[in-house]
Amino acid sequence: MIVDCHCHAGPGDGLSGPWDSDTALSRYLPRAARAGIDRSVLFASFHSDYALANAAVAEIVAAAPGRLLGFAFVHARRDRGRIAAMVQRAVERYGFVGIKVHRHDARISGEVCEAARRFRLPVLYDPVGEVAVAELLAEQYPDVNFILPHLGSFADDWAAQLALIDHLARHANIYADSAGVRRFDLLRQAVRRAGPHKLLFGSDGPWLHPALELHKIRLLGLRPRDEALILGGNLLRLAHLD
Template identity: 65%
Template sequence: MTIVDCHCHAGTGDGLTGPWDTSAPLRSYLRRADVAGIDRTVLFAPFHSDYAVANREVARIVATDPRFLGFAFVHPERDRGRVAAMVGEAVSVHGFCGIKAHRHDGRLTREVCEVALRYRLPLLYDVMGDIAPLELYATEYPGVAFVVPHLGSFADDWRAQRAFLDLLARHPNVHTDTSGVRRFDLLVEAVRRGGARKVLFGSDGPWLHPGVELAKVHALGLPDHQEQLVLGGNLLRLVSRVRRSGPRRPVPDDGTGELPAATDPWTTQAPA
């Protein structure tokens, strides 16, 4: 059984407001992951004011170890007009196999979703409890595999997580990861309602212990074939769809966005 952690940050941020935009060192994470028996890990940057720079740092880290897979972090607002170029470089040059975005930076745009569709990349999007727009994303882009971490809320927003379970059950292209979920019965319900093919193991390392997060998946007591899907099979299936040759033209869009606010993006709800 191959165990793949689908959610781990790596590299250096430049915000200096908290761990989430300062540094994501891997030394302790890797030691803990080895003890836990984790075989491969998806890496993406912490928050950064320029994700093109941050993605290149992650690419250098990914190149050091065959266990690593890279996802390109994009800012839906600040990177308007250059998402295709950024993701194209990440996929074609660095071998990345997914996109990461965060509601703290801004809501998903058509530009981001179109690029994910063109490259057939899974799109891991932390919604910060902003559940309702997922209905639109999933409906407008049925060919994009959306992975929503934390059952929709790292802040343990029970209402948001409950609302997310309905979307997980109804939309074939909506998935979740197990990282940071404190209410264990909601993980049980996620597998029951969404099916084992919709749930991916993730740790949100290096700040959460991968062994602790992995123990929650084992505690679900799933049949072997279902546990294999959650622990790695689902992620490997999603990244196997990636198209390495990208679009010939950028997705048109324009506009500007603000730098991330100096707030904790996990305990603060998404801006309206």
């Protein structure tokens, strides 16, 4: 089974760019189907109220049972004091299987990590290149699994991505996804040094083409069982769906 662990969907209300505007899946879903992607993880675009945005994502997920999975997006600072309640609602009412946090909003907090621990959820946290946080997350929350997307930097920060590979190799609970990684040899190095069990396939859809992002994993030329981990096995294991 191929699982795209990184796709945005639903309403946005910032209108500064695609990342905080309404995000439709009308192009993404046919592209993913043609590429052979079986399931996709959805989380909201940037929004001023993630409780509303998560509810909208939940409706999209519910419309395609078995095809789509949901992660609850939370704002570590603005949602302070209600993060556990938001996550509980997402898990118990929506059936979501993870948490999404972005440094663009605020740095990840202990409150987010405690909610992940309580509900046994993985956290997909985009550190926007601040990958040293992986050291703190690994030490203070060793029982929580963290996925740092884009190998730590969507902005093609080579130094940050290289540094994250070291964290992947040293810390059992630190993972990365492949979405939007431009430097192919860094993906290869991540697999060689940390192992195929530490990298997840992600597309950053609908803005990046899922077939193109998937092909990068194919080009690694891995053994079938190792490729299968990256293409879906790792996400399913972290989300307790295997």
